[in-house]
Amino acid sequence: MTPHPSGTLLQATRVIIIICLVLLGIAAVVLVIGGIVLPIKWDYAVSVIARERPEVDTVGLLSQILMIFAFGFVPIVLAWSILRKLLEIIATVEQGNPFVHTNAIRLKAVGWMMVASYVISVPLAIVAKEVAERFGDGNIDADGFSLTGVLAILLTFVLAGVFEQGAAMREEMEGTV
Amino acid sequence: MPVTVNLDELLYQRRMTLTELSERVDITLANLSILKTGKAKAIRFSTLEAICHALDCQPGDLLGVKGAAA
Numbered sequence: 001m002t003p004h005p006s007g008t009l010l011q012a013t014r015v016i017i018i019i020c021l022v023l024l025g026i027a028a029v030v031l032v033i034g035g036i037v038l039p040i041k042w043d044y045a046v047s048v049i050a051r052e053r054p055e056v057d058t059v060g061l062l063s064q065i066l067m068i069f070a071f072g073f074v075p076i077v078l079a080w081s082i083l084r085k086l087l088e089i090i091a092t093v094e095q096g097n098p099f100v101h102t103n104a105i106r107l108k109a110v111g112w113m114m115v116a117s118y119v120i121s122v123p124l125a126i127v128a129k130e131v132a133e134r135f136g137d138g139n140i141d142a143d144g145f146s147l148t149g150v151l152a153i154l155l156t157f158v159l160a161g162v163f164e165q166g167a168a169m170r171e172e173m174e175g176t177v
Numbered sequence: 178m179p180v181t182v183n184l185d186e187l188l189y190q191r192r193m194t195l196t197e198l199s200e201r202v203d204i205t206l207a208n209l210s211i212l213k214t215g216k217a218k219a220i221r222f223s224t225l226e227a228i229c230h231a232l233d234c235q236p237g238d239l240l241g242v243k244g245a246a247a
Contacts (some may be wrong), residue, residue: 175218177208 010090017083017090024083028076035069038062056134064131071124078117082110085102099166114153118146181241184213187232202227 038045039062046058085106092098178185188195195213204224211217212224225236232239 172218175216176213177204177212177217177220177224 007094009080010093014090016085021080021083024076024080028073028080031069031073034077035066035073038065040067053135055136061131064127067127068124068131071127074166075117075124078113078120082113082117085098099163099170101164101167104160104163104167105123107156110151111156111160114149114156117166118149118153165177178247179243181243182212182215182217183239183241187234187239191232193232198228198231201231204228222232226239 042062049056049058049061089098089103089106092100129131184195188198195209196206199209202209202224202229208217208224214221220240225239228239229236
């Protein structure tokens, strides 16, 4: 196989994805540990808050923090799955065979996972804003809207369609002599 | 497949092997084999022309349609 012109870029992307996967793994572990330890050590946490920030109302705070952990865990799992699928797509590009139906399905799945991640970011931002306001910091964007995010989702679905067509054309070419 | 490829018969009549034809028309043996066994989904005009020149025949000698009037 001749070296692909964008081989270096793909290699760099692969390295970045692997680093992101490791970071996501760490974040997931931290959330799980936090979700388990915080309720157990909540009395201690309340005493620390009462000492450091006596003005903060801690009634219902634990459930809000646990909700943030839960809402935060979902996008991490989704991002993990998206990055895994991107690694699989990169592997097919490196093998010189990217135009296969499997990649179209992978891209569609990535698109839907991005939609899910986008949707879950709304309640996450709302709860995070409420918690931040308790601590006197309400500077969190709670509407969750991002033009870049919407464009990325649309681009992914368009690309999935391109791959679908590409795979069909490739299949046709393979049988041509 | 309703379209039939009579390459085997034409090669036999001309006492030519598939390898020899492959060298003459500059098409890989693998592709000619796909054509010969009827596994090809399509044939390029350039391929058809090269084979017809090499075997001194017309496209109709090489290809046929099963069940259609000759």
